[in-house]
Amino acid sequence: MKISKKDVLDTAELARLEFDDETLSKFTRQLGDILVHIDELAELDTKDVEPTSHVLELSIPFRKDEVNQTITMEEALSNAPSKEDGFFTVPKVIEDQS
Secondary structure, eight states: OOOOHHHHHHHHHHTTOOOOHHHHHHHHHHHHHHHHHHHHHHTSOOTTSOOOSSSSOOOOOOOOOOOOOOOOHHHHHTTOSSEETTEEOOOOOSOOOO
């Protein structure tokens, strides 16, 4: 697949990127090479290849979902350095922009 400098510029605009002419030429060539490689991969016969989500055979150990005794709100907040009305309080990290 052929990619043009205009294609690269259009994509760069979407990403809010600006390139000088040398970088634009380099990226156009590199993206063109990538697309050629993808076209080559698309020609491979994969009908007998099992789809996978990971290269290794993985299994996830699950535990039985059992209801256990929970702690009270007072117990949960007992070690909190600062609390108010049954909630943890933390320093403000976002300033009001208005």
